Amino acid sequence: MTTPRNHFIISILARDRVGIIHDITRVIRDMEGDLADTRQQVLQGYLSMILCATFPAPVRAEEIRSHLVAAARQDDPPFEVSVRRIPAPEPAATAPVADTYVLTARGQDRIGFLATVAGFCARQSINILDLSTMVSDGSYVMILLVDPGPDSRMETIRAAIETFNRENDLTLVLQHHDIFRATNEIRML
Amino acid sequence: MIRSEQMLSTVDMIEKENLDVRAVTMGIDLMDCRCSGVTATCERVRAKIGRHAERLVPVCEEISARYGIPVVNKRIAVTPAAYIGAGFKRDDFVLLARALDSAAADVGVDFLGGFSANVENGTCEAARRLMLAMPAALSGTGKVCGSVNVGSTRYGINMDAVAVMGQVIRDLADSSADSGGFAAAKLVVFTNQPGANPFMAGAIHGPGQHEVVINVGVSGPGVIARALERKLDTSELPPELQELADEIKQTAFRVTRCGELIGHRVASSLGVPFGIVDVSLAPTPRVGDSVGEILRIMGVDDIGAPGSTAIVALLNDAVKKGGTFASQNAGGLSGAFIPVCEDNELAAAVEKGTLVLEKLEAMTAVCSVGLDMVAVPGSVDAATLAAIIADEMAIGMINNKTTAARIIPVPGREAGEFVSFGGLFGESAIIQVRNIGRSSRFVSFGGKIPAPLQSLKN
Numbered sequence: 001m002t003t004p005r006n007h008f009i010i011s012i013l014a015r016d017r018v019g020i021i022h023d024i025t026r027v028i029r030d031m032e033g034d035l036a037d038t039r040q041q042v043l044q045g046y047l048s049m050i051l052c053a054t055f056p057a058p059v060r061a062e063e064i065r066s067h068l069v070a071a072a073r074q075d076d077p078p079f080e081v082s083v084r085r086i087p088a089p090e091p092a093a094t095a096p097v098a099d100t101y102v103l104t105a106r107g108q109d110r111i112g113f114l115a116t117v118a119g120f121c122a123r124q125s126i127n128i129l130d131l132s133t134m135v136s137d138g139s140y141v142m143i144l145l146v147d148p149g150p151d152s153r154m155e156t157i158r159a160a161i162e163t164f165n166r167e168n169d170l171t172l173v174l175q176h177h178d179i180f181r182a183t184n185e186i187r188m189l
Numbered sequence: 190m191i192r193s194e195q196m197l198s199t200v201d202m203i204e205k206e207n208l209d210v211r212a213v214t215m216g217i218d219l220m221d222c223r224c225s226g227v228t229a230t231c232e233r234v235r236a237k238i239g240r241h242a243e244r245l246v247p248v249c250e251e252i253s254a255r256y257g258i259p260v261v262n263k264r265i266a267v268t269p270a271a272y273i274g275a276g277f278k279r280d281d282f283v284l285l286a287r288a289l290d291s292a293a294a295d296v297g298v299d300f301l302g303g304f305s306a307n308v309e310n311g312t313c314e315a316a317r318r319l320m321l322a323m324p325a326a327l328s329g330t331g332k333v334c335g336s337v338n339v340g341s342t343r344y345g346i347n348m349d350a351v352a353v354m355g356q357v358i359r360d361l362a363d364s365s366a367d368s369g370g371f372a373a374a375k376l377v378v379f380t381n382q383p384g385a386n387p388f389m390a391g392a393i394h395g396p397g398q399h400e401v402v403i404n405v406g407v408s409g410p411g412v413i414a415r416a417l418e419r420k421l422d423t424s425e426l427p428p429e430l431q432e433l434a435d436e437i438k439q440t441a442f443r444v445t446r447c448g449e450l451i452g453h454r455v456a457s458s459l460g461v462p463f464g465i466v467d468v469s470l471a472p473t474p475r476v477g478d479s480v481g482e483i484l485r486i487m488g489v490d491d492i493g494a495p496g497s498t499a500i501v502a503l504l505n506d507a508v509k510k511g512g513t514f515a516s517q518n519a520g521g522l523s524g525a526f527i528p529v530c531e532d533n534e535l536a537a538a539v540e541k542g543t544l545v546l547e548k549l550e551a552m553t554a555v556c557s558v559g560l561d562m563v564a565v566p567g568s569v570d571a572a573t574l575a576a577i578i579a580d581e582m583a584i585g586m587i588n589n590k591t592t593a594a595r596i597i598p599v600p601g602r603e604a605g606e607f608v609s610f611g612g613l614f615g616e617s618a619i620i621q622v623r624n625i626g627r628s629s630r631f632v633s634f635g636g637k638i639p640a641p642l643q644s645l646k647n
Binding site for chain 1: 191193195196197199200202203204251254255256257258442443446447449450517
């Protein structure tokens, strides 16, 4: 009989260097952790990683955390690690995947830019799935992958965007994700 | 994974560079609407168009809202009316045009094309009556567009029909003198007319097509112009022409993909097959949506200067290459249009006198359509109009390509004066026609120009 396994979500913040992913994943392997989805990004020389993994039942969250913290080399600033046990994810939903959209926001860089846009999304019940921001040519650019909900809401949302753009010094544009795939990928959808 | 800069450039294409789907055109076969009397036939025509096209406009609007891409025109193309009305009298064809007009109004489309006939190898009685009905039919309706295919590479040019069309255009212009001869803008004379083409005024649903189909015309000269400007701005060394051609190709790919996506979604939502994407650069009078501007960016200071024809050739070919790779079924006219009134830079070049009729004609030998939306003086007689058409048709016949003539004699106005047709039809100075009245002996011979040889191509 196989050992039961528990699901964990792990987040790590560390200064980026050559070999850091190896040091982190080696620890997980040695604890018999099995990785599922992972994401990592590097900004300003710092790496942020989020991992889903399963470990054999006796392994506890604190144990995983302390092993990962110990993976830092002497000259590394300490790793900031948090680990949380989560319920086993539901099997893949059979419902059709909702249409995803890309919301871009552009304007002068200023404090509260992201909060303003996120506030708009929250008021319109637009779920943000992914977001990245950058400074380009003196203006601040946000690209959000969003799920605006059912098609029937599209008219209301587009009207709200128009009002928002009139009342704010930044510009929102909402477009279907398929447009970006169609215009940037060789294969037709 | 699509990178951020790709996303932003796609957003700019739509928001700032006038990318749109220029036309979603539903083709409907009306052959089975023919019955014994004209009244009953008209009723069946209206009913069938209503049945199939009822949801066209709302579905286009819904898809347009979902994807955030404007669908500028919703249109219908039908079986050429000469087939539907064979055996009708001239006045019956006028009634048929009115039925088509009210059917188009019922479903809320912008235009309906197909008041048309094919006389490439000779004029049958039905086609003759339809052509004679055109002045009353097109000037008495709002949405109906007509076209006549007077020649082809296979059969040559039907010069009898060309002469008739010269007169028809004159009559159309005269009958709409108060709107600058606008009724003539709803009529195109073709050689090698494509049977499936979403663009007006030459859209038809020719023989050998589906029962009902969705065809799409894309556009985006503004997108190409901005892409070329960026290329010139960001290149360390001045780019060579093949690099500019490649930029056009890649941009045409992206533009076409939007049309392909919208077309497929509209067709599947309506439950009808998707036909073709017409991969064209169709300008509008809006600033920044001009094919003429592309010519200037590509190195002629004035449109019409030597080099203009070569640039149009490069542009037309690059658009086709990028577009055909992007689409499962490219068709229609596919290429660069140079409609004078509809393109503010071409119109300005006519006003300035740098673009003359003869140079425009040369450019049409390598563009995708022909002499399109060209306003000429009201004093140009029918025979001279026919001779201008014959020249344009000869270019298409010999080069195995589509050419078209959409010429508008503006009643009571002379070269250099101004005419405005409003909206997407635009405005222009009236172009000078030299040697007016010097071609009537040629036109009066009649008969046909024989089909050209397909070998010894020099």
